[in-house]
Amino acid sequence: MRYRKKQLLIIIAIVLLVLPAATAKAQPVKGTYLYNLSSFTGTISFSWPRIFVDQERNEVYVVYQNIIRVFNATGMEVYSFGDDLDLGTIVDLTLDQDGNILLLSYKWSETIDTGYEITRCNYRGEPKSIIAVKNLPPQYSKFLPNRMVYREGNLYLASLVTMVVVVTDSDGVFKEVYDILPMLELEEKEKQDAMMDAFSIDKDGDFLFTIPPLFRAYKITPDRKVSYFGKSGSTPGKFNIVAGIASDERGNIFVVDKLKCAVMVYDKNFNFLNQFSSRGWRPGFLIAPEDVVVDREDRVYVTQAGNKGISVFKVTYN
Numbered sequence: 001m002r003y004r005k006k007q008l009l010i011i012i013a014i015v016l017l018v019l020p021a022a023t024a025k026a027q028p029v030k031g032t033y034l035y036n037l038s039s040f041t042g043t044i045s046f047s048w049p050r051i052f053v054d055q056e057r058n059e060v061y062v063v064y065q066n067i068i069r070v071f072n073a074t075g076m077e078v079y080s081f082g083d084d085l086d087l088g089t090i091v092d093l094t095l096d097q098d099g100n101i102l103l104l105s106y107k108w109s110e111t112i113d114t115g116y117e118i119t120r121c122n123y124r125g126e127p128k129s130i131i132a133v134k135n136l137p138p139q140y141s142k143f144l145p146n147r148m149v150y151r152e153g154n155l156y157l158a159s160l161v162t163m164v165v166v167v168t169d170s171d172g173v174f175k176e177v178y179d180i181l182p183m184l185e186l187e188e189k190e191k192q193d194a195m196m197d198a199f200s201i202d203k204d205g206d207f208l209f210t211i212p213p214l215f216r217a218y219k220i221t222p223d224r225k226v227s228y229f230g231k232s233g234s235t236p237g238k239f240n241i242v243a244g245i246a247s248d249e250r251g252n253i254f255v256v257d258k259l260k261c262a263v264m265v266y267d268k269n270f271n272f273l274n275q276f277s278s279r280g281w282r283p284g285f286l287i288a289p290e291d292v293v294v295d296r297e298d299r300v301y302v303t304q305a306g307n308k309g310i311s312v313f314k315v316t317y318n
Helices: 002-022 188-193
Strands: 028-037 050-054 059-064 067-071 077-079 089-095 102-104 117-122 125-133 147-151 156-157 163-168 176-181 196-201 209-212 214-218 226-229 242-245 253-257 262-266 272-276 291-296 298-303 312-315
Touching: 028 272, 050 089, 050 188, 050 298, 059 163, 077 291, 089 147, 102 147, 125 147, 147 196, 147 272, 214 242, 253 291
Parallel strands: 242 291
Antiparallel strands: 028 312, 050 059, 059 067, 067 077, 089 102, 102 117, 117 125, 147 156, 156 163, 163 176, 196 209, 209 214, 214 226, 242 253, 253 262, 262 272, 291 298, 298 312
């Protein structure tokens, strides 16, 4: 009897010692695969499309091969348009405060000397007007954006190649420009390799972007303060080939790595929290992920290569 009691006390002591250690190892963030964006015939095949989440209406817009597909909050396609529009090559999409769809497209004609056009469409995708960028400084006359974001009455047009962001009002009237490369204070060799791979804007109006050759993710505040994080490496939290970047309502930052095929999560102070997914063809695995978007329901949308479509994960916090 005394021997059994001694054994019981030893077991209790071991449990008490192990329990705090197990609790300490609990991950603060977890990503669980939900589904891929689909139609009634099954998963839709995309390879590196552009994606936009309408936070107000819980709808997802995808631009791929000049077709715009609209999905509801459960990931099912509810509408599509674009096949009958003569807009050139559509490269990005956003929505304004009235729910109008803004399409950024590359187009050359006798009336278009910039090489791009911004078309305002109604919610059905019917073109209503053209937004022409006005009063752009002469030194940016060759500016050619390939990313477009709308925030609180402003349009942000970004060129990933030249690392220039032009800000206009909702009617295209020039307000200011961010020439990002000189702001980063890089060495001459680093400047030669520098080019943004992704661009987004968080809830505070901060620019978020990545530079793969430098293994870094950057943040630039509206008052032009620059900060960054990232190191080269294969261990969790370090970058191989960094790509898309976005943030959630808490200020946490999500970065995808093409080579790791993982989504990495950092807090607003750039502290690494966790990563989820890896390379594979099965549901929940990724192939060369490119872009990432987070909605208000903590759903994470990840684009990828190999016609694997857009995978959706649910993030939970401990």
